[in-house]
Amino acid sequence: MNDMQLFSYFFKGCLNEGYANLEGGIYVQNALTNELVPDLYDAGNPEVVTPFWSGVKFYNKLYKEGLLDPDCFITKQEDLRDKYTKGQYLGGIVDWHFGVYNEKQRVVDPETLNQYVVLPAKLGWTNEQNRAGWTGKYFFVSSHSPNVERAVMVLDYIQSEECSRIIDSGVEGRWEKSEKGTPELTQDTIQLKMDGNRLDEWKKSGIGSTFSDMAGFDGNNVAADGGKISLWNEADVLTDSLTAAQKDMCETLGLSLPSDLLKNKIESGEGIDLSNCKSYIRIGIEITPKDIVRIDSNCEELTMNALPDLIQAEDDAAFAAAKEKLINQLKDAGAQDSVDWWQSAWETTLKGLENIE
CATH class of the missing domain: 3.40.190.10 (Periplasmic binding protein-like II)
Known part of the structure; x- marks a missing residue:
């Protein structure tokens, strides 16, 4: 482009x-x-x-x-x-x-x-050490704003665990507490993403929208409730939410998850991530x-x-x-x-x- x-x-x-x-x-x-x-x-x-x-x-x-x-x-x-x-x-x-x-x-x-x-x-765009935040997620409030405190309240909420979880995993009800006490996506939410006939419903849910670029917490961060910010990144969900095409690719290449292709290359020295960057x-x-x-x-x-x-x-x-x-x-x-x-x-x-x- x-x-x-x-x-x-x-x-x-x-x-x-x-x-x-x-x-x-x-x-x-x-x-x-x-x-x-x-x-x-x-x-x-x-x-x-x-x-x-x-x-x-x-x-x-x-x-x-x-x-x-x-x-x-x-x-x-x-x-x-x-x-x-x-x-x-x-x-x-x-x-x-x-x-x-x-x-x-x-x-x-x-x-x-x-x-x-x-x-x-x-190079896999992963494991980046963003100790000072991701440069694309910086927001500023103009000194001329008539409601500086209210604007900061909005930015503060965007940077919270609660907002980040909603953006990546949906509102509460799309996920619930498991028997272990940690949050997990409902089967209906997983099915919503997988079922092509529910595409319009999926879009309206707002889950994983471009708004996620504004969230303060990366999806792999672990929240205070013990679950990841993006519950889609939990190991069992990653496996359950693979499409048939992704499963076929994994079977063909001898993988458990598509991401293993990069992981294996990094471990063998053929590939790199951003952990040293x-x-x-x-x-x-x-x-x-x-x-x-x-x-x-x-x-x-x-x-x-x-x-x-x-x-x-x-x-x-x-x-x-x-x-x-x-x-x-x-x-x-x-x-x-x-x-x-x-x-x-x-x-x-x-x-x-x-x-x-």
Whole structure:
């Protein structure tokens, strides 16, 4: 999708090369070493394939094989969801673009194998140490607000266990106390999610809606009542709520749960998670100077404009020429000044946060 600027182009590389993206993807963070790496302007580190260049090379390969969607340069997220819903794509790296294709298939046949499933890449977006909170969940109250205290009350509730449980698991009644005294989803709630004929009812329940991005507690956190914030993450529920397609995948690959594929790769050293990634570094960096913001904005725009020539390059020579042209444009736009500032700010922040461990 192109309504998130460069996201589609560097995110594939982040998952497959082992980096965490930093906002617009101009810079990325090595998930193992926590090194800051220039993603677009790789002139100082040409032997490393950064996420952006990995992604662009991948799309170029698709183009040369005749597999790239002709609409790729104008596609927005809503277009992706629409095409997935119609079954026009083979697969994807994230499940929030799949629309309601899977649910519609289950309406026709509850045991259908005709569904999208996600296979993990090298990096699993899990086990991140968010000691300072997730950067996408920051909310602020304007000093000009006539009801600051009331606004803070709303934010305070959103950050509570109670609200987080409601968002991820539904209101009380959708779950109840078990004989052990811990909460568990009712069978009707589990069936509600699984039954394609109850799709409208499921949507109206609000469970697991996009509002969950605002919740203060991650679904895997254990609440004061002994149950997880998201009761869907309890081990027995994970097994009971698998679709027929997911069960078939597990049987084919010799797994108990789809997530075991990533878990096993991490344990064998083939894959990694974010447990070593110090995500709080990006939160502690000083305010970016206006001249650096201007340079970064120009570099992002230059890169967006260069994408068609890169992705539609007919051969390696044409791709190399298009890349050299962009690198020179970035250099002229002051990319090295940006790199110098960001690397200095990154190292200063990292040093200042050494005692956070």
